[in-house]
Amino acid sequence: MTKKVRKAVLPVAGLGTRILPAAKATPKNLLNVFDRPILSYIVEEARAAGIEHLIFIVGRGQTAIEDYFDSNPELEDQLEAKGKADILADVRKDLPRPGEMSFVRQMAPLGLGHAVWCARDLIGDEPFAVMLPDMLMAADPPALAQAVAAHDKVGGNIIVVEPAPEGEAHKYGIVALEGRDGRLNRMTGMVEKPAPGTEPSNLFISGRYVLQPKIFDKLADQQRGAGGEIQLTDAMARLMAEQPFHALEYEGTTFDCGDPVGLLRANIAFALRHPSLSGAARRAAEELLQGR
Ligand code: UTP
Numbered sequence: 001m002t003k004k005v006r007k008a009v010l011p012v013a014g015l016g017t018r019i020l021p022a023a024k025a026t027p028k029n030l031l032n033v034f035d036r037p038i039l040s041y042i043v044e045e046a047r048a049a050g051i052e053h054l055i056f057i058v059g060r061g062q063t064a065i066e067d068y069f070d071s072n073p074e075l076e077d078q079l080e081a082k083g084k085a086d087i088l089a090d091v092r093k094d095l096p097r098p099g100e101m102s103f104v105r106q107m108a109p110l111g112l113g114h115a116v117w118c119a120r121d122l123i124g125d126e127p128f129a130v131m132l133p134d135m136l137m138a139a140d141p142p143a144l145a146q147a148v149a150a151h152d153k154v155g156g157n158i159i160v161v162e163p164a165p166e167g168e169a170h171k172y173g174i175v176a177l178e179g180r181d182g183r184l185n186r187m188t189g190m191v192e193k194p195a196p197g198t199e200p201s202n203l204f205i206s207g208r209y210v211l212q213p214k215i216f217d218k219l220a221d222q223q224r225g226a227g228g229e230i231q232l233t234d235a236m237a238r239l240m241a242e243q244p245f246h247a248l249e250y251e252g253t254t255f256d257c258g259d260p261v262g263l264l265r266a267n268i269a270f271a272l273r274h275p276s277l278s279g280a281a282r283r284a285a286e287e288l289l290q291g292r
Contacts, residue, residue: 002127002151002152002155003126003127004050004126005049005050005051005126005127005128005129005148005151005210006050006051006052006053006126006128007051007052007053007054007055007122007123007126007128007129008046008049008051008053008054008055008128008129008130008131008144009055009057009115009116009119009123009128009129009130009131010039010042010046010054010055010056010057010130010131010133011057011106011112011115011116011130011132011133012027012028012029012039012056012057012058012059012062012065012133013057013058013059013062013105013106013109013115014028014059014109014112014115014134015059015109016028016134016258018258018259018260019031019257019258019259019260019263022260022263025061026064027058027061027062027064027065028134028257028258029042029065029133029134029257030064030065030068031257031263032267033136033255033257033263033266033267033270034267034270034271034274034277034281035274035277036094037068038133038134038136038257038266039065039068039094039133040093040094041136041270042131042133042136043069043094044094044142045131045137045142045143045144045145046129046131046144048141048142048144048145049129049142049144049145049147049148050145050148051129051144052100053099053100053101053102053122054096054100054101054102055101055102055103055104055119055122055123056101056102056103056104057104057105057106057115057116057118057119058103058104058105058106059105059106059109060105065103066103068094069094069095069096069101070095071092071095072091075091076088076091076092079091102122104118104119104122105118106118110222110229110230111224111225111227111229111230111231111232112132112229112230112231112232113219113225113229113230113231113232113233113234113235114219114222114229114230116130116211116215116219116232117216117219117220117222117230120213120216120219123213123216124213125213126213127151127210127211127212127213128210128211128213129144129147129148129208129209129210129211130208130209130211130232131144131207131208132207132208134207134256134257134258135206135207135208135254135255135256135257135258136254136255136257136266136270137206137207137208137250137252137253137254137255138252138253138255138269138270138273139250139251139252139253140251140252142252143160143208143250143252143254144208146160146248146250146251146252147160147208147209147210147248147250148210150184150210150246150248151210153184154184154244154246155244156212156243156244156245156246157209157210157211157212157215157236157239157240157243157244157245157246158209158210158245158246158247158248159175159187159190159205159209159236159245159246159247159248160205160206160207160208160209160247160248160250161175161203161204161205161206161247161248161249161250162203162204162206162249162250162254163202163203163204163249164202164203164204167196169194169199169201169202169204170193170194170195170196170199171193172193172204172205173190173191173192173193173204173205173233174190174191174194174199174200174201174202174203174204174205175187175189175190175200175201175203175204175205175247176188176189176190176191176200176201177200177201177203177247180201183248183249183250183251184246184247184248184249185246185247185249186244186245186246187240187245187246187247188240189237189240190205190233190236190237190240192225192226192231192233193226203247203249205233206250206254207254208250211236212239212243214239214242214243215235215236215239218235218236218238218239219232219235253269255269268281268285271285272285
């Protein structure tokens with residue numbers, strides 16, 4: 001019997017250098033994708049996967065994230081008084097149940113591995129999810145739910161992957177597979193930014209993971225890797241010597257909101273699939289493309 005995945009770690013303490021100056025005073029993950037901040041979609045995805053506790057790893061200058069997930073009585077009272085029930089419901093949708101969210105400060109951005117390690121006491125001895133919130137995924141069922149279902153099936157560690165664009169695999173963390181049969185395959189290794197022509201597959205690590213708590217032992221020695229950072233990939237590679245890892249080629253599309261063009265693509269895609277505003281969004285996009 002595999003243990004249920006109840007908790008997710010959301011590291012948001014990076015500097016967001018690829019999207020400066022937009023992310024200078026607004027945390028990158030509160031930037032907008034059409035009508036809501038990126039984190040609103042991520043929290044919805046986590047809940048859809050049955051996550052009961054979200055652990056944000058935050059940095060300095062990111063208190064706006066905690067404020068976003070707190071009630072704002074003045075605003076809510078005003079909306080109520082003006083009878084704006086729809087907007088009020090939308091504003092309240094993202095609010096946590098009491099105790100559903102924790103915020104941990106990563107006092108220096110020492111790398112993704114270090115950020116995840118900061119959650120060790122809150123995770124304890126159970127499998128957990130990691131979600132990189134700048135990777136926004138349009139998928140049905142949502143990407144993390146697909147990963148949790150894979151974990152329920154095979155246990156161990158699950159890494160969500162997807163095919164890299166033609167000729168671009170060397171830009172990403174790439175997985176090596178024992179064999180390729182269907183979407184869920186046993187892994188034999190992973191390599192960060194392989195030299196062109198040496199990629200073990202075309203599948204890159206795309207930002208959702210289910211990991212076993214043993215990963216914290218591997219992160220504990222704080223070994224520095226590429227870029228002088230404490231890398232999650234290095235710790236996972238070492239854990240792979242002891243525990244099974246599967247790569248899940250999920251069904252869906254990923255948007256890297258950490259760079260301006262990726263964020264623009266996400267804005268267009270989510271506008272075009274918005275339940276009530278997609279028609280207006282499409283007309284606006286067509287007008288702009290036609291130079292009107
Ligand atoms: P990225 O490298 O994509 O984010 O890290 P970044 O560092 O913010 O962006 P650039 O490269 O400078 O533009 C992946 C995720 O890990 C978090 C980031 O916030 C992002 O969500 N992270 C990274 C941390 O929380 N702490 C770190 O020390 C490093």
